[in-house]
Amino acid sequence: MKSFAFLTLCCSIFGAFDANAMLSTDVLPSGISSPSFRFGNVDGISQRYIDNGSLVKLGDYKSVNFDAEQLQKFNADAARLVSALNKFGAAGLGDKINLGVLKVDTDPTVKYFAPVFAHGVTKNWTVALGLPIVNYQNKISLSQQFSNIDYYRRQFSGLSAELDSALATDLGQATNDTLAAKGYKRIENHDETFVGDVQIVSRYRFMEDHKQAILYQAQLNLPTGPQYNPDDLAAINIFGRTNINNSLTYSYRATSRITLVPYISYIFNIPDQITERVPTNENDTLPDASAKEDIHRHIGNTASIGNSVFYDWNDALQFGLGYEYSNKDRDNYSGSGAGRYDLLGQHTAGSAHRVRGQVSYSTVSSYFRKQSVIPFVVSLEVSDIIAGVNVERQFAQELTLMMFF
Secondary structure (H helix, E strand, O other), X not given: OOOOOOHHHHHOOOHHHHOOOOOOXXXXXXXXXXXXXEEEEEEOOOEEEOOXXXXXXXXXXXXXXXXXXXXXXXXXHHHHHHHHHHOOOOOOHHHHOEEEEEEEEEEEEEEEEEEEEEEEOOOOEEEEEEOOEEEEEEEEEEEEXXXXXXXXXXXXXXXXXXHHHHHOOOHHHHHHHHHHHOOOOOOOOEEEEEXXXXXXXXXXXXXXXXXXEEEEEEEEEOOOOOOOOOOOOOOOOOOOOOEEEEEEEEEEEOOOOEXXXXXXXXXXXXXXXXXXXXXXOOOOOOOOHHHEEEXXXXXXXXXXEEEEEEEEOOOOEEEEEEEEEEEEOOOEEEOOOOOOHHHHOOOOOEEEEEEEEEEEEEOHHHHHOOOOOOOEEEEEEEEEEEEEEOEEOOEEEEEEEEEOO
């Protein structure tokens, strides 16, 4: 039994964020079982790489400048306010009003605990089942900045109760009122725990000698997690999907201590049906409840290529570094209504450059020398998306404990 065998078997479980974590060509020996436990944390997802590759905060990316033009789109009362103010002289006072920027500050984090059970069916074939328990937290606040409303209040307060009411507008409250009128949930903090998507993994090693090996892995993601929620703008909405991740991994023992592990993978998402709000045009950024309908969805498939380098310090301690490039196709939506289904797929095609580092400690070799009581492997992996297009930054840390019997 190799010192670091089976470690990356369980790293393939729970692929919602990190589907190809430091892959290897290891499998369990025939008849050997391995329970393991993964504890992970993913943050940095409040930042996003946009179309031009720039990294921006989602709070800035989603902030809205409520100038006169935007206010008139917001509701009919605001349009009447702008029109009424324009009647005061020739200065176009209504066109110059600005209630400021409604800034949406978010601080989302995802923590998960994933028990995994793997079993060696034959000497070259291992199967595994993982059940992630996910905790999603998001601290959300709305703030109003850079407004010239105080000037208008000083100049026009007291002229009419209706005008005073309009000038006293609180953008945060008005936004939540508008969302409620359209059937959305209020923008508020989230703290929820749920079962994520179950994953079933099959690993088959079809070639191995003293220097190299080739392994094929199929990973089936089942939609046991929360379904897509069109009424919550802060919902995580990445679970409840069915996909198959096919990967081919090659390992080459370059020296007695260094192993190179290049791989390729392709995630095929099975088309499904969801309930979604379909916009009528480019300006319909918050479709109301009447726009909801059952539509067909095909999440874009993702192709990845990567390489990992492992260095065995000794038979107990191993270090690993990895890099991966992935490219995701555009999402496609269709339905039988008159809405703009094409707008739902905007900004969904993208790419990501991810780097990884890992340190592992194993007692497997010392167990066979009767120097350890229990054979186990404990590993810490850190990864980060350092560049990309239309993808959230994901700074992830994961601790894995594996045992064998």
